[in-house]
Amino acid sequence: SQQGEEDPQALSIQEGENATMNCSYKTSINNLQWYRQNSGRGLVHLILIRSNEREKHSGRLRVTLDTSKKSSSLLITASRAADTASYFCASDQGGSEKLVFGKGTKLTVNP
């Protein structure tokens, strides 16, 4: 399977700042999911956005989806040190249950 791209690969910000991560994918999708991974542990599901949705919010998280560009973004507002983690997008390849993961963004939030 071909992985999507994410940028930036690494992002370092100060507490209170916003963090934006971008993701691109290659095939048509039914939905795209964002996950967080703390220090090599399991993945925590953050948000699922459907292909007919353009924007979705959950607390301090905002996800956008542009199917014409095959891209998505994750915005974390008012970041905290506890947000330090790697963030991955995963697309479902046209409705298959199989997920194709992006390369991930390693976010560091400095106190």
Add this chain to the structure above:
Amino acid sequence: SAVISQKPSRDICQRGTSLTIQCQVDSQVTMMFWYRQQPGQSLTLIATANQGSEATYESGFVIDKFPISRPNLTFSTLTVSNMSPEDSSIYLCSVDSGFSNQPQHFGDGTRLSIL
């Protein structure tokens, strides 16, 4: 969402040996998957664990190296056989409800190091 228990959480093994990783879900699920995450990399799907039939492997992964069992709708195992240092990775299981547009959930992973 389903609660997924994965065991062991980590292990250090000698090359040439095999290790079986278990994934237990607290409810019946249609789909179970096994992923590998090599150091500093993203996740790559190894195979889909099919209940009552042979697993479906992705390109680059073979049954002899990664045999998988799925005896029922709540349990699966992945064996990493004849291990070499290149197999040092995090192995994760995930579950999917099978319903459209529902999130896939992951276990905490097994961190495997081969000496």
